[in-house]
Amino acid sequence: NAGVTQTPKFRVLKTGQSMTLLCAQDMNHEYMYWYRQDPGMGLRLIHYSVGEGTTAKGEVPDGYNVSRLKKQNFLLGLESAAPSQTSVYFCASTHGIYEQFFGPGTRLTVL
Amino acid sequence: SQKIEQNSEALNIQEGKTATLTCNYTNYSPAYLQWYRQDPGRGPVFLLLIRENEKEKRKERLKVTFDTTLKQSLFHITASQPADSATYLCALENNAGNMLTFGGGTRLMVKP
Numbered sequence: 001n002a003g004v005t006q007t008p009k010f011r012v013l014k015t016g017q018s019m020t021l022l023c024a025q026d027m028n029h030e031y032m033y034w035y036r037q038d039p040g041m042g043l044r045l046i047h048y049s050v051g052e053g054t055t056a057k058g059e060v061p062d063g064y065n066v067s068r069l070k071k072q073n074f075l076l077g078l079e080s081a082a083p084s085q086t087s088v089y090f091c092a093s094t095h096g097i098y099e100q101f102f103g104p105g106t107r108l109t110v111l
Numbered sequence: 112s113q114k115i116e117q118n119s120e121a122l123n124i125q126e127g128k129t130a131t132l133t134c135n136y137t138n139y140s141p142a143y144l145q146w147y148r149q150d151p152g153r154g155p156v157f158l159l160l161i162r163e164n165e166k167e168k169r170k171e172r173l174k175v176t177f178d179t180t181l182k183q184s185l186f187h188i189t190a191s192q193p194a195d196s197a198t199y200l201c202a203l204e205n206n207a208g209n210m211l212t213f214g215g216g217t218r219l220m221v222k223p
Contacts, residue, residue, distance in 0.1 A: 004154075033210070035213075040119065040215060041215065042200065042213045042214055042215035042216055043155070043200070043213040044213075045210055045211075045212070048209075048210055050209065056209075058210065059212075090154050090155075092154075098143075098160060099145065099157035099160060100155075100157065100211065101157070102154030102155050102156070103154055104153060104154055105152075105153070105154055
């Protein structure tokens with residue numbers, strides 16, 4: 001039982017490049033979330049999903065897109081990376097609106 | 112707008128003492144509040160959940176209180192240990208009830 005896994009762990013991009021972050025969970029959770037964490041800002045919700053095939057915007061969705069084609073996977077895409085998107089990205093999942101299980105994070109640097 | 116405040120300054124205490132962390136919020140009417148622990152370079156880990164009709168909840172050396180009148184939660188660690196050193200985050204469900212909003216966290220340093 002791996003819990004929540006994230007791929008990759010680290011990535012460096014140049015401005016304008018695109019990439020996809022993958023989150024996978026093996027707990028059969030309905031809800032999945034993408035957060036970013038910046039120093040002094042806490043965790044901020046980017047997008048979330050309440051079930052396979054559904055997505056919704058969070059607090060800071062601009063510049064990101066998501067897809068939930070399979071229940072166990074939640075993908076976060078950056079179409080044209082900007083330096084302001086340098087951050088640590090966390091994925092989380094939960095059965096409902098209770099405790100969330102977090103992945104280990106992806107550290108992204110955009111030059 | 113909805114706002115959650117945690118003391119951004121680190122809390123330094125001596126081993127064996129009780130650590131008390133504060134979470135204040137405005138413009139929320141949460142049905143429950145959660146506390147998480149985050150170690151450097153890792154994702155947050157759930158610790159406790161307290162509902163609006165519960166004044167206090169305990170788990171081993173941890174105690175959480177929830178005062179919906181004051182709009183405040185206190186998080187206590189009794190008999191603190193250096194291993195308790197971490198950042199502690201509080202989180203509230205939003206008014207729509209479909210997501211959590213996190214505070215900025217308070218870093219706790221327990222000195223031996």
